[in-house]
Amino acid sequence: MNDIGARRYLSAPVATPEDIHRVQESLLSGWVAPSGPELSAFETQIALYVGVSEAVGLSSGTATLHLALKYLGVGPGDQVLVPTLTFGATAFAVTYLGAEPVFVDVDDAWNMDPDQTRLALEALNGDGIRVGAALPVDLYGSPANYGALMPLFSEFGVPVFEDAAEGLGGDFGGRKLGGFGVGGALSFNGNKILTTSGGGMLLTNDSEFASRVRFWATQSREDFPWYEHEEIGYNYRLSNILAALGRSQLERIDRTVARRRELRELYREGLAQLEGILVQEDPRWGRSNAWLSVVTFDLGLYPDAPTRVRLSLEERNIESRPIWKPMHNQPVFRGARTFLNGKADSVYSSGLCLPSGPRITDFDVEEVCSVISKTLGP
Numbered sequence: 001m002n003d004i005g006a007r008r009y010l011s012a013p014v015a016t017p018e019d020i021h022r023v024q025e026s027l028l029s030g031w032v033a034p035s036g037p038e039l040s041a042f043e044t045q046i047a048l049y050v051g052v053s054e055a056v057g058l059s060s061g062t063a064t065l066h067l068a069l070k071y072l073g074v075g076p077g078d079q080v081l082v083p084t085l086t087f088g089a090t091a092f093a094v095t096y097l098g099a100e101p102v103f104v105d106v107d108d109a110w111n112m113d114p115d116q117t118r119l120a121l122e123a124l125n126g127d128g129i130r131v132g133a134a135l136p137v138d139l140y141g142s143p144a145n146y147g148a149l150m151p152l153f154s155e156f157g158v159p160v161f162e163d164a165a166e167g168l169g170g171d172f173g174g175r176k177l178g179g180f181g182v183g184g185a186l187s188f189n190g191n192k193i194l195t196t197s198g199g200g201m202l203l204t205n206d207s208e209f210a211s212r213v214r215f216w217a218t219q220s221r222e223d224f225p226w227y228e229h230e231e232i233g234y235n236y237r238l239s240n241i242l243a244a245l246g247r248s249q250l251e252r253i254d255r256t257v258a259r260r261r262e263l264r265e266l267y268r269e270g271l272a273q274l275e276g277i278l279v280q281e282d283p284r285w286g287r288s289n290a291w292l293s294v295v296t297f298d299l300g301l302y303p304d305a306p307t308r309v310r311l312s313l314e315e316r317n318i319e320s321r322p323i324w325k326p327m328h329n330q331p332v333f334r335g336a337r338t339f340l341n342g343k344a345d346s347v348y349s350s351g352l353c354l355p356s357g358p359r360i361t362d363f364d365v366e367e368v369c370s371v372i373s374k375t376l377g378p
């Protein structure tokens with residue numbers, strides 16, 4: 001794991017002997033289709049962990065967002081509120097239903113800004129546009145300000161679906177992320193905090209929501225001996241083998257989150273001496289899972305710092321990554337309606353995601369901090 005020259009990735013997973021054993025057992029059990037005892041148990045255990053009554057294992061976070069918006073009745077002519085600082089999938093899913101994303105800027109904690117959200121809801125309402133849903137995101141594992149956002153959405157009668165793809169293990173006011181609004185989406189993609197290589201999950205307390213999504217995700221197969229379809233279906237279920245991998249990782253989720261948070265504190269300590277460099281902190285309303293440690297640079301003191309640091313780290317075979325490029329600047333969403341305050345642009349231009357996965361050692365953190373210091377130093 002520590003061989004000299006080995007690449008230090010942003011968030012590479014580890015497979016423990018137990019993970020491998022569990023996948024092997026699942027393979028040998030014959031339950032290789034996207035149903036089976038591992039999948040059911042994984043759903044039950046995640047629901048218990050997050051504190052919701054229903055969970056449906058799906059093939060990806062994106063598929064989860066797609067079917068959730070379908071259940072909420074989002075369709076052509078509707079607009080859906082999406083924070084502009086997010087991964088593209090949040091907004092892509094909106095377009096699958098023929099609806100349009102409206103991009104709302106972020107607050108100081110980098111999530112959907114309540115003030116801009118109110119402006120957006122008032123403006124869209126005034127224009128007689130139906131807001132089909134709102135998709136707050138828990139960026140880099142940090143909770144959105146649900147205390148301010150939820151009353152706002154209920155005031156305007158807008159259903160909320162939480163994109164908690166990055167948020168498993170974080171909390172808002174002690175309540176685990178993923179269960180806010182009418183439901184939430186998790187992602188188990190490659191470098192997420194719990195990964196089944198690919199996968200996702202719907203979380204909700206609405207049993208009708210869960211059963212409709214489970215049905216659509218299983219090719220809308222009616223209860224007949226033959227394949228009978230009254231509705232269009234999707235092949236969106238999570239495989240039983242991957243669920244076995246997920247269950248194994250879920251058993252150590254608390255340790256995983258603790259280590260990610262520890263890495264973030266090590267970066268904070270390692271960079272404390274340098275003026276104008278900040279590591280993302282928890283918001284006052286909750287705790288991040290610290291999926292990724294993200295640093296921002298004072299561009300007045302260090303012009304072009306994110307690019308310079310990223311290239312210096314790359315020379316040492318250390319991966320780092322720019323912040324998600326805001327959706328309102330993405331060519332594919334040119335012309336979308338926006339409610340901006342400049343914060344997403346400023347976070348994007350000044351920030352950098354540092355290596356944060358379970359393979360990163362304390363020594364790696366020291367090295368990253370020293371590369372940053374040397375790159376930006378006098």
Ligand SMILES: *Cc1c(COP(=O)(O)O)cnc(C)c1O
Nearest residue numbers: 060061062087089090165187189
């Ligand atoms: C990863 C991610 C998704 C998509 O999840 P997949 O499982 O990769 O489809 C959606 N939203 C956010 C914020 C993400 O980070």
